[in-house]
Amino acid sequence: MTEHDSIELVVERREPAAEDVVVLTLRHRLGAPLPPWEPGAHVDLLLAPGLERQYSLCGDPADRAGWRIAVLREPDGRGGSAHVHRRLGPGATVRARGPRNRFPLEPAPRYRFVAGGIGITPILPMLAAAEAAGADWTLLYGGRTRASMAFAGELSRYGGRVTLVPENEAGPLDLPAALDGLPPGGLVYCCGPGRLLDAVARRCPAGVLRVERFSPAEHDTGTDGDFEVVLARSGRTLRVPPDVSVLDTVRAAGVQVLYSCTEGTCGTCETDVLEGEPDHRDSVLTEDERAAGETMLICVSRCRGPRLVLDL
Numbered sequence: 519m520t521e522h523d524s525i526e527l528v529v530e531r532r533e534p535a536a537e538d539v540v541v542l543t544l545r546h547r548l549g550a551p552l553p554p555w556e557p558g559a560h561v562d563l564l565l566a567p568g569l570e571r572q573y574s575l576c577g578d579p580a581d582r583a584g585w586r587i588a589v590l591r592e593p594d595g596r597g598g599s600a601h602v603h604r605r606l607g608p609g610a611t612v613r614a615r616g617p618r619n620r621f622p623l624e625p626a627p628r629y630r631f632v633a634g635g636i637g638i639t640p641i642l643p644m645l646a647a648a649e650a651a652g653a654d655w656t657l658l659y660g661g662r663t664r665a666s667m668a669f670a671g672e673l674s675r676y677g678g679r680v681t682l683v684p685e686n687e688a689g690p691l692d693l694p695a696a697l698d699g700l701p702p703g704g705l706v707y708c709c710g711p712g713r714l715l716d717a718v719a720r721r722c723p724a725g726v727l728r729v730e731r732f733s734p735a736e737h738d739t740g741t742d743g744d745f746e747v748v749l750a751r752s753g754r755t756l757r758v759p760p761d762v763s764v765l766d767t768v769r770a771a772g773v774q775v776l777y778s779c780t781e782g783t784c785g786t787c788e789t790d791v792l793e794g795e796p797d798h799r800d801s802v803l804t805e806d807e808r809a810a811g812e813t814m815l816i817c818v819s820r821c822r823g824p825r826l827v828l829d830l
């Protein structure tokens with residue numbers, strides 16, 4: 519991935535937000551206004567060569583001078599959070615790309631928000647937007663312990679709309695109480711660990727749930743076969759072997775494509791499908807987008823038939 523279109527940021531402030539969570543306030547290194555964003559958006563931080571990570575923006579979209587992100591240190595992670603915690607102190611610089619929004623807040627008269635752990639970050643600006651729009655909303659926010667739950671103090675301004683559930687005090691989240699009986703027109707927004715997202719999905723009627731996953735969904739890859747990809751712009755045909763992604767296949771052929779996470783969670787590699795039926799393996803597209811089959815995330819998704827034609 520190149521640094522194409524990236525901007526250089528400087529860490530203005532770094533504050534603890536909870537156990538193992540730091541909040542960074544980032545400004546443009548030259549003091550210029552930052553690109554606009556809306557609740558649900560994330561940025562790619564280019565932490566080091568080969569080390570890119572996505573972080574949700576959790577500040578105020580009206581503040582064009584500063585972006586705020588919160589980063590959980592994950593001891594068993596792949597190095598991104600450790601790098602942020604170790605290296606990004608006040609005055610440090612880092613390049614960023616974006617913002618991009620694959621988790622937009624759609625207009626609705628009522629919302630049920632559900633957050634698990636650091637999944638509170640994209641939800642936070644959504645609450646402010648829902649409040650400003652006069653929507654009827656509630657947040658159910660779970661964490662391991664009270665001390666591990668970022669922004670608990672900030673959320674207290676919303677009073678009874680917010681229910682904090684530290685698991686060691688109150689047990690697991692009461693999803694039926696939060697979700698059952700949502701009147702027509704309501705939407706559920708959920709961000710957190712995969713098992714929470716799956717549990718919420720089981721309680722929601724079709725079309726109501728919007729989610730953002732931080733970790734990739736699991737898929738059985740044991741029966742993957744090979745298939746052909748036709749690159750419509752050049753007419754070239756490439757064979758995608760069972761254990762190689764479409765992204766790696768087209769890159770190996772010298773085609774420039776944008777990508778970032780390579781695990782189907784960030785949305786950067788979304789590509790238009792002109793013919794063929796994608797086998798969607800990402801955590802980004804909605805049910806409707808999957809059914810339409812007009813785009814696919816080529817870092818993880820494959821083909822249900824023998825051939826795909828892509829707008830590349």
Ligand code: FES
Nearest residue numbers: 778780785787817
């Ligand atoms: S590169 Fe992130 S979804 Fe494909």
